[in-house]
Structure formats: C-alpha cells, structure tokens
Amino acid sequence: MTKAQPPTSFPPQAPEAPGPGEALDLDQPALYLNRELSQLEFNFRVLAQAMDERVPILERLRYLCISCTNLDEFFEIRVAAVRHQLQFGGPLSPDGLPPTLAMKAIHQRAADLVEQQYRYWNDVLRPSLADSGIRILGPAAWNARQKRWLQKYFRDEILPVLSPLGLDPAHPFPRILNKSLNIVVVLKGKDAFGRAGHLAIVRAPRSLPRIIQVPASVSGGEHDFVLLSGVLSSFVDELFPGMQVKGAYQFRVTRNSELFVDEEEVENLAHALKDELAGRGFRHAVRLEIAENCPKAITAELLKNFELPETALYRINGPVNLNRVTQVYDLVDRPELKFPPFKPRQNHFDAESPFDTIREGDVLLHHPFDSFSSVLELLQQAATDTNVLAIKQTLYRTGADSPMVEKLIQAARNGKDVTVVVELRARFDEEANIRLADQLQEAGVQVVYGVVGYKTHAKMMLIVRREPGGLRRYAHLGTGNYHPGTAKVYTDIGLMTARPTVTADVHQLFQQLSGLAPLIKLNCLLQSPFTLHAGLLKRIAREAALARSGKPGRIIAKLNAINEAEVIHALYDASRAGVQIDLIVRGACGLRPGVPGVSENIRVRSIIGRFLEHSRVYFFGNEGKPELFCSSADWLERNLLRRVETCFPILDPELFARVYEEELANYLADNTHAWALQPDGSYARLEPEDGAMPHSAQQALLAKLCN
Template identity: 55%
Template sequence: MNSLNVLSNSLTHPLKTYINRELSLLEFNKRVLAQAKDTEYPLLERLNFLIIFSRNLDEFFEIRIASLMQQIEFSNHAKTRPDDLLMSDIVTTISKLAHEAVEEQYKILNYNVLPQLQGHGIHFIQHGDILQKHKEWIKEYFYNEVQPVVTPISLDPAHPFPRLVNKSLNFIVTLEGKDAFGRKIDLAIVPAPRSLPSLVKLPKSISGEAEHYILLSAIIQQHIHELFSGVTTTGCYQFRVTRNADLTVSEDVEDLAIALKDELSSRRFGRAVRLEVNKNCPANITDYLLGQFDLDPEQLYRIDGPLNLVRFISNLNLPDLRFTPFIQKLPKALYNKKSIFDVLKNEDVLLHHPFHSFAPVIKLLKDAAHDPHVLAIKQTLYRSGADSEIVQVLAEAARNGKEVTAVIELRARFDEESNIEVANVLQEAGAVVVYGIVGYKTHAKMILIVRREMDKIKRYVHLGTGNYHATNAKIYTDYGLLTSDTDICEDVHKIFQELTGMGKMVKLKKLFHAPFTLHSQLIELIENEIINSKAGKKAQIIIKVNALTEPQLIDALYKASQAGVQIDLIVRSICCLRPQVKGLSENIRVRSIVGRYLEHTRVYYFYHQGDSKLYCGSADWMGRNLFSRIETCFPIEDKKLRKKILEDGLNNYLQDNRRAWELQADGTWTQCSPSLGQPVYIAQEHLLNHTF
C-alpha cells in the first residue's frame, strides 16, 4: 500500500508539495525488498536482498524512528519539516507500512526463496524442522560448543530483567517447579551467544549430498531444558529489541576520540524502539516484554521465521547461486604504465567503480609511499578499517619518512569504533591525525600528494564521490578523478589547511565546498538554466544523487520546471520533491535505480547553453551535507571525460527500463518495464558489458 495514501487518510489537511523524508526512505526499502521477488536474480542474491532489507530497516528504526519518538516525547504536536506533518501521524503510518513490509519479507523467504533453495539441495533447519537423524549431532554440538558460553538468567528479585544489547537475539523461557535453592521461578532470559555462528553446517554423514544448515537458535531451543535442570521448561520464545543507536557528542569536549568511546557503549543500551518476537509467542509474554522495554503494542513485530536474519547468510559460499563474478578493468590511460605520476602530468584519469578497479588509487598511494621525491601525503578517511590496504600504506609512508596527514571522521555512523582504531594505527606509525572540525562531519573524499620535481613542487590529487574502502568499491557505483590540474590541486591543498588549521574561509578557484559555497553555487547553476529557458534557449538539468531533501534546492527545481527547464533526477533513496504536478513540476522526472550494485555516484549536469557544466561530488542534496558537513564538488573539465560521464553515468540510467522505478505525482513509485516490442535495457548490465 502506498504510504502517502495511508497518511492522507489519517490527516485532516491535504498533502503539500514536499514528500516526507521518513516515508520516502521506507519506500526505498520497499524497492529493495521487491528485488527479492525478481526471478532474474540468482537465488542467494535474492536472499541477500531480504537481508539488506533487514539491515536497512534496523538502521531506519535505530536512527529515524528513534529520532521521531524522541521529538514526540518533547512535544505531542511536533511536526516534521518542510512537509508540516505531525510526527505522531508519521510514526503511526510508518508502523502500519513497516508491519506490512515485514510480513511480505517473510512470505518471500518462507514460500519463495527457501523452497527454491531446497530444490537446489540447500536446506535451512529451524526448530520445527529438526528430524530424528539430526538430534544426536545437535546434542553433541550443544554440549561442546554452546553450553560452555551460554548464560541463562533467571528472573527473580536478585536477578532483575537484564540489560540486553541492541539487536541481540534472546530467548524468554517459561518455567515450572523449584530450583536447587527452593526458589519458584517462572521466567528466565537466555541471550544467544554472539560469538558463535548463527548458521552451522551439518556434516555430510547426516545431510547426505544436500547442504544442510541449522540455525543456532534452533540448537538452543532444542536443548533449552538442559540449562534449567530440576525445573520444567514450558515454553521458549525468541525475541529481539532494537534500540536508539544515534550518538550525541557535545561540541565542548576536549578529546573527541575519548568522548566517542564513552558514547559507543551507550549505543548498545539506548532507548528501545522496536520489539520482534516469534509469531507463536503468547500474548502474556509479549505484554510482559513490552512492559519491560516501555513500548506500545504497535511497536511489536511478530516474525514468522528467524529473527536475526541479518546474520542468516554469514557463512554461505555457494558461487553457483551468486552473481557471475565480474573482472574489473583499468582505464586505458593506465595500461602498461609504470608511474601514475607520468600519466597525470599529461592527462586526467577518470575511474568509474565498480566497473573500473580501485587498484589505481592504492597504487597511487603505494608509489607515493616509496617514491623518494614525494614529500607529503594528505588524505581524508570516512569509512576505512584498520586492516585496509590504504591505511597500511599510509602507515608505511609515515614510517618511510613522508609527511602523512590523515583527516579521520570519527563520527561516520556505525564505523566510529573502527575509525578510532584507524587513528591509533596511523598515529603509532608517526602520521599526523586530526578529526576535522567539531560540529561538521568531514565527508569529502580527497587525496593530495606533494612531490618535488626539477626543484619545484608538483601536486597530484584524487577526488571521489565514494569512500576509500576497497570492498565498497566493488559493490558501490562511484566516480573518482585523478588529476594534476594546478588550480584543483591548489584548492584541495587549501581545504586541507582549512581542516587542520584555523583561519577564514578559503577562496577556491574551481572546487565548490560545503558548508560555504556549494549550496549557493548549485542555486546559481539552476538559476542560469532558468534564465536561458526564459530567453527561449535550450535548458536542461540532470542530477544523480542518493537523496534529495533540501527545501531551497527543491524550490529552485520547482521554479526551473515552471520556467520550462527539462529536469531529470536520478535519486537512489529519499526524494522529498514531488514531480509531474501540473503548474509546479510537470517538467521534472524522478527515477530510482535499484540493482546488483548500490548506486552511489553524485553527478550534477547543467546544459549551460551547450557549453555543459558537469560536476561530481561527495554531497547529496540534503541539508546535513550542504550545511553541516565538509564536502567537495569538483568540475570535470576534460571534454572526453565529461562526455563519458554524461553517457555512462546519466543518460545510460535514463534509458533503463527494467531496474528503474519512477516517482509519480501522488508519491507512489512505479517499476519501469519495456513497451511492447522494446528490448530490455538495464543500465548496470550495459556498463558491465561495456568496454572501458
């Protein structure tokens, strides 16, 4: 059911010109869920889409719903902006739609994906599926692997209800009788050990030729009575609580890393926002749990299957039921070249991940780490693990005597702990580590290499739309630019000075940067198209971002549409702009691509009287990116590269008639399909088959 129709039925005033961002994000997650039903995908990839949906929904509750609930607690009449809707109405609508989506998710799992996997000889054993031939092996596994680490907790005055970790799987057990101390205990809690795999493969001696995997939860339930000898277990039910996981760090702290470490522990035990239980859990038990977590009945989700679905596929490796591996390529400019520096002296190089390998970025850093002429390396790091090759190369460069500066954004959500570890590794190697600007997340993706050549200083730069994370570069679509352009390199140098030092806003020659010039420059570029259209000239805008929520930019696009500018928006997830509304936005089309790879590129194209302006950047068109983060937006000046991005990164996606979804005026999303006789066109597959 469409979220906006549900909401409009519950409100006393008409919907306005902005789509609510939380509802839009939920609609995106439903588009992800729809991929699990697509029979053109391999089976394990369809299962993976179900897991991605679970992971996305977890974060949706941890951050977005938690924030709404917090604001409602301060004021029952709190409204969201700019749609001016009551937050309580939004939460009620989301609850209805989320319940429907979760029910659909488990229908797909139980009646579609799992039966088809069984047809391929892959069986997942839940508690109700355990056969006699399984029991002896399960018993042995329980005694050897599970019982030594599991901790049953009886509930009595000496053992109050325990603090349970966010998203952990737990069991509530009903009991009868008295224990060894003569205590009459009715209830107990058993947390499932997180140190053990959630799926355990049965040996061939039991499973035969088929692949049989048993859930850890099934093993525990099968032998739950062994944990309570002397009393009778009358029931055992899984449950899982989701908590507020957002972090709040004061701007007055003396050491951001120490403050974050303190906050990270609180994330595990934040306020509860959702309770998931087995479908067969009795009402008296769910009522008890809701009371313990201070939740209302609409925050209860009855699940017909495994509650910890995010870990469901953690140790499966069945390539026949996966996407065919894709061999990443190198840009032609880098074929058989020993030194990237020599290439960049003569031309810019464009990287389009995952179709291009991420190896040139790592090679650039490796070459710099060992090149005796390189004096300094500066880099921003937003999401990079301590064991990543990039971090190890930076550490090696520092040990080699290079001046290495790393601007690490400790507050990258859910990567805070990893980033603290990265900072420690680099500091121990001798690198200078700074945490950016308090109050502004450093989201820009930049590498600056300073090299002495012929007694002069020469700079080289990498700018990107995505994180310096080699694994993400295989599954996210992103652009990266390698250049030695003097002005761009000087701009990047100035931004690094801004990040590590103090002073006035720096004036840049070619780059736009948030929170200073990016928003105003985007408005100006839109207004230029308006002027051209009103003068009877061709005017066109194509924007590709992950999210569009910023009201002033939305209003500018509405204004451009009314002036006759043709606008195409390719927005992966949240879009608060309402397209195709007569008199408001009839010249705006919005589409979303959901496919094998996560669309992550940010590209801004303006026709500009035929002398097109095309920019790539790290920023989505959201208020937080434009006003509360350090972001960069860089021009693509080489005509060949600009044409390449226009063709592959924009027009290619506008032709997609299979993985694309189009946003309608009423807020619904409709999946595209080829017209009668029209061939199927899938943008990502075109790029996979395209010779770069």
C-alpha cells in the same frame, strides 16, 4: 509499468494545480514527501530484487537480508530521531507530518514490509533454496540423526557459554544488548532452592555462530544449515533441570544507535566518543521483534520492560534475526547460483609512473567497472617515491586491515609528511576509526579529527612532489570512500588530476581542515558548508532564467537522496519555468514529481541493481556550455549545510562525455531496473515499451568496460 504498494505519504494526495492568476506557495507541506516513509519505500524496492526470478537464487537471498539490515538501521537512526522529536519536540520537516502521525504511518508501512519479507522467505525463497540443494532446516524438519547431532553440538559448543537468568526480585530483567538474540522462557516448577519458576531470559553470546552447518555425513546434504535460535529453543530445557519449560520464544530489541556528543563541551573528541560507544548498545529501545506465537501476557511484559508502545511491536513468523542468513551466501561455493564474476579494468596508467600519466591528462575511474587498485597504486608510488614530500588524505570509512592505511603508514616511515583527516563520527564505524587514528598516530602520521560540529564526508587525497620545474601537486577526488571492499560493489566516480586550479583548491581545503583557516575562495571546486548549497541554487536559477527567456533549460542529477527544502523549492520553480529535470535518486526523495502546475517537468527514477548506486553527478545545460560536477554530497540538508563535502567539475572534454554517457544518459535509458516515482509517493517499475529493447544500465557498463 507495475505499481508498487500504495504509500503512506502525508497528505496522501498532491495539491491541485493553481487556477489562473492564483499564487502558488512552493513551501506548502503538500508538495513534499516524508523522508522516513520515502526511505521505507526504498527497502520495498530492494525486496523486489529478492523477488525477481531473473536474479540468481543466492543473490536473491542476499537482497532479502539487505532489506532486513536496512530496516534495522532505519529503526536505529531514523525512527529513533522521530521518537526523540515526539518526546522533546523540534521543527517539523518540510512535509509537515507531526511525529505522532509519522510514527503511526511508519509502523503501518514497516509492518507491511516485515510481513512481505517473512512471507517471501517462508513461502518462496526457502523452498527454492531447498530445490537448489541448500536447506535451512527448522526444528520441525530435523530427522532423528540430525537432532542427535544438534543436541550434542548444543551440549558441547553452546551450553557451556550460556548464562540463563531466572527473573525474580533478586534477579531483575537483564540489560539486553541492541539487536542481540534472546530467548524468553516460560517455566513451571521449583528449582533446587525452592524458588518457583516463572520467566527466564537466555541471551545468546556474540561468540556463538548464528548459522550452524550440519555435516554432510550427518545430514546427507552438502549445504544443510540450522539457525542458532532454533537450536536454543529446542534444547533450552537442558538449562532448567527439574523444571518444566512451557514455552520458549525468541525476541530481539532494537535501540537508538545515534551518538550524542556535545563537541563544544569536550576537550578530546576521541575520548568522548569512546565513552558514548560503551553505552550505545543499551540506549533507549525503539522496536521489539518477537516470535509470532508468543503469548500476549509475555509480550506485554517485554514492552513494559523496554518502555515501548504497542506500535513498536513486530510479531515475526521466522527467525527474528533473518539478516543473519546472509552468511549462507559466503558458506555456499556455488558460482552458478550467484552473479557471474567480472574483471574490472586495470592498468589505468600508460606511463611507467602514475605521476607521468596524470601529468599528461586527467584519469577517470568508474568503480566497480574500473579497479580500485589504481588508487592503491598511486598511493603506493607516493609512499616510496623519493621525490614525494607530503601526502594528505581524508578517511571516512576504510574497512578492516585497509591497504590504504598500510601505505600511509609506510609513507610516514619513509619520511614523508603525512596528514590524515579521520572522521571519528562516521556512523557505525566510530570505534574502528578511533582504532585507525591511534594506529596512524603511533606510526608518526599527523591525524586531524576535522571540524567541530561538521562531519568531514569529503573524499580527497593530495600528493606533493618535487619535480624539475618545481613542486607539483597531484590530487584524487571521489564520490565514494577509500574502501577497497565497497569499491567492488558500489558505483562511484574517482578523478586523478594534476590541474593546478584543482590541486590548489584541494590544498586550501586541507589547510582549512587541519588549521584554523578563514573562509577561502576556491578556483573551481564547490564545498559544503560554504559554497555548494549556494552554487546549486545559483545554477538551478540560471536554468530557470534561460527557460523563461525561451531558451532550453536542462538539469540532470544522480543522487542517493534529496530532502533539502530550498533546493526542492528551486527545482519546482525551474520546472514551472519550463526546465526539463531528470533526477536519478536511489533512496529517499522528498520531492513530488509530476504535480500539475508545479513539477510536471520533473521526473524521478530509482535504479536498484547488482551494485549499490552511490555516485553523485550533477549536470546543468548552461545554454550550450554545459557544466558537469561529481560530488561526495547528496542534496540533503545535512550534506549541504552541516558537513564538509567536495564537489568537483569534470573539465576534460573526453571525460566529461564519458561521465555524461555512463552515469546519466545510460541510467535514464534503463527500462529493466528503474522505478519511477509517482506524484502520490509510490513507485512504478519500468518495463520496455512495445518493440523496445531491454536496457540495464549496470549490465551495459559491465559489457562495455569489463572483460
């Protein structure tokens, strides 16, 4: 095992085991890890992938940029929430960490992450890329010919679209857009009007490329790139003729990006969201990134302008928007420097029609190893089949120019009754989903925005078809979005079925979402916010009762995150009863494993690999009659109590065995990309024990399922 950096959890140590006869309070804060700090730890594991020399160099670049993008979102959402709590109060999370201490701990750990990101970029990754013929050139490395070409590029392509703003009483500090690239310029002298220069702000418009490729005829290298920030800083003096530029320093401000819409008070959610989106880029600041060499007086002025404390400042030894370097991955066509391509399994329908195959038996898809094209094929068949009467579908994230949307529109134009539940509040996809809703409505699709106060995060599709025996329903249920792009890089489970008990449940769920239906009783599905939380607690308690009676108790769950206090409490209680519990949790985990007398029977691991682990699978031993569910829901408070989610059983014995083997046993055997969560909140990377064969869960699936 190789330990990661020490955590900043609170309290730093788990409680001691209770003495004989002592009662144990399973709700005490010391038994819970802070969600924000746990989420930060996930990004250290992503960064470790960038540092892994077994990973191809361009993939390592991509991992570094992912860790930067993740950190942006962390500040926009998680840190923004803590700052809101600091300002306005609110209930503490189960770990009991007050917002003042949370902000201090977050800053310390985030500063560690930023320092490691840029040290690795400057000292290792950038030189290694250069050794592979991919150079990201800073101003100090430009030769005379490169500098002349870049100066001409600046004058022809950049300067005409810039609007520098000198700061004076008539020109106050401009509004700075969230995560935009800016240069603060220190000036000396007077302009044509006799105004004395002091400071100016140069904003880089969104229309300008952040990565500029220098032609090989100029640079001599086929893959030579420069950053826009370097070009702006080097030639910014041309914007201020007659004045002396004493310094130019890049900076970037991150703002609160959570939208606040009081759904009870609006008549039209789409219009209300449009109004909120217009101001999202200029909400309260939560972080300031600035060039490392920027004078303290300038940083103090920027902090004052953005109303930020010193703890929100991050000095950067490199580009403030390092995540933009990910464009190099797409610009460089060097297959040998990337993961080898794979061909997912196709043709999941044995019969002439997908409906014939599904009617014969359930069809399981394990993305990305199984192609998403089968979902598209099913929807395409439904759109053109004259026997199909209706299609109902949920859409949370679909991507630009989605083929799913095209087929739904085609179905509506072919006279099918098409109803789509579009979640307008899918974070960072709100604007795209509003456009999507408008597009569907214009084509005659009935669009539903879900339930007030509850995001519709469920992934389900229902097709109603007239057949010789009467109307038959076909359903698709999944753990991931109907997004062909993410289906290539996220691991997810999809199930196609014509089982009447399942399809009747899906029908009722759609009725509930589109109408004003009462609480419904489902045959075999669990749903949030009504039965999933209680169903989990019931099954965990059942395993605990089995263990207390001397029978084996077993729970395995694969999740993205867990923080719901009642579920963690129940898992602790089951562990104390003797239930063996394995949790495969990719990201934040609020549960402390391995605490004597509390959770010594709980093991938590995180898998970080080529694909983003996204599937949610729950297994309960149930005294030899095991249950296995797949779900759209993590074990988070929001998913279990404040969202519309689905949880569906795998009822076919062969598919049950396949999901258990591929998604659970396979990942519990991983000893190359697995990280074990320690009781103190740190993670240790697992390595093969002496004599053991290395096993990568994702690589095993590629070898087993793909060509």
